[in-house]
Amino acid sequence: MGVERLTIKDIARLCGVSVSTVSRVLNDRPDVSPAVREQVLEAVRESNYVPNNSARYLVKANSDAIGLVVRGVSNPFYSDVIKAINREIDAAGYTLMMQQIGSSEDEISRGAIMEREKKLRGLIFLGGRWDYSAEELGTITVPFVCCSYTNSFGSLDRGSFSSVSIEDESAARSAVNELIRLGHRRIACLLAETDDRSISELRYRGYLAALREAGIEPDMSLVERTGSFGMDEAYAATKRLVASGAEFTAMFIIADAMAIAAIKALADCGRDVPRDCSVIAIDGLSMSEYVRPTLTTLCQPMSQIGEESVRILLDVIEGRSGCRHVTVETALRPGASVAAL
């Protein structure tokens, strides 16, 4: 898109490493030091470099391939979304090519590489950043859909991409309202970050909005953060919260898996859920119906999110419509983790 691109040799020269080192980094091989790896990826990002590996270019010109980049592979929330995407793409006669990347990796550069190598017709990003700029997205030249998230913190023109997501802020507000309705006022919040410009920040805003509407002053000693959505970190963060001595009768937790780990941590600290502390989350995993107590949670319509993403992408690819942004509804699934105060 008019951006001048460097060659693999330029990248190597810029970083002061060999061409084969750059190649190893781009192919995600393990035999590169973390520092060099980071330096090369940084240079790749800055330069809009896109590999043009001639041996890999031998794919047919009129591909039927749709790329799916899944960020954060062990997210149990994704399995039903992937299943729906897979089924819909298959049914439409396209071929799904899937790439899974870690939650700290860059989905855009991976998508751009995949687009060139596989001659994709379109891309679906399942999980990704919420703050894209138009410049970064210049490396993606096919239609794409942000699946399960959107670009709330970015500067992309809404007409240049599509998205399917829940309204995170209002879902969080509903969850916290449910606790307030039951008489809770000392409500703790377990987040990834308050300012990560993504799902965690949006759900935090919903938490604050619900408190504000109920005339409750937010207490920062009740807001605990983890570095990721991992169960191990959620467990440790909940233990820190209890150890801090902060008083609370309920917790709003931004994801089901984190909430399951938090309930375990509360139990290990001698606090019974819901007798001593109510817990509510957002996601709606099937596992949440079998833990004890069953988790009260706002369910995301996972199959619908996958189906809508494919429908929109194929509409754009096949010229039936322009880019669209769809928000889908969550539904409260009452469990046994919430009680009236």
Place this chain on the structure above:
Amino acid sequence: MGVERLTIKDIARLCGVSVSTVSRVLNDRPDVSPAVREQVLEAVRESNYVPNNSARYLVKANSDAIGLVVRGVSNPFYSDVIKAINREIDAAGYTLMMQQIGSSEDEISRGAIMEREKKLRGLIFLGGRWDYSAEELGTITVPFVCCSYTNSFGSLDRGSFSSVSIEDESAARSAVNELIRLGHRRIACLLAETDDRSISELRYRGYLAALREAGIEPDMSLVERTGSFGMDEAYAATKRLVASGAEFTAMFIIADAMAIAAIKALADCGRDVPRDCSVIAIDGLSMSEYVRPTLTTLCQPMSQIGEESVRILLDVIEGRSGCRHVTVETALRPGASVAAL
């Protein structure tokens, strides 16, 4: 492999349906009745028909594509295996093409279709049947690996395919031995089937072997079955077992997710785990460390299973070795779901 193959027209004539109906079935589109769908798939299976869709044949001759057919998509056990397979195939410079199918679908016919359409170099089946015959496998002409299972009940020549799996029978024997060591003798067993010629039957054999070695007469009223590995069915089966009035102090359950649902069912029947009933399983999901009580389970080395599968497949494809069969070890992860009697 010398088998005479029918055309799509022959299949249509055999079934008394139109060519486009056969095509819709093969492309898994929804607008075909279940009865017609089953009839067409049956004819396809019997005839060794492999679609030769000319529009789809336009892939390059020297593909770098490896196919991965995942059977039973919502199996949480698979996510770390897929992650490892993805990483290793990427690192080796090949392209992963993944297909997910339901647990009742036929991975071999899907793999065969994928092989032809995508010009695969090799195939990995993640989950599948344990009783292949050489005839059925004639439709697969590239090297393949059975990942997480092997062909214990089939008639394939061991030199004609590869596999990576745990020793299911001996893992089950170890699990049940652990219960016996702690004084349990009335040990119930929750299975998918006792004669499904697969993982469930092998683990059932291990259960019987452990009882036999300890001089305990198997009691068929303590063996409960489900139709699948689903949590909903495991929950219902455990409730049936309790309602039957059969007396038991421990349960051996063939999979972690089923065990989590069973613990919930026991609790809902007023039975505390482990005070009233010990529970042990096989798999080692991370979720199992956060449920209450934490699950005592034999962990499968998921990353290793994925890595070994790719290593073997690429060795065969690149001519470094012939087919291999690798068994990997499980390790007991003690939780709080088991107590001495």
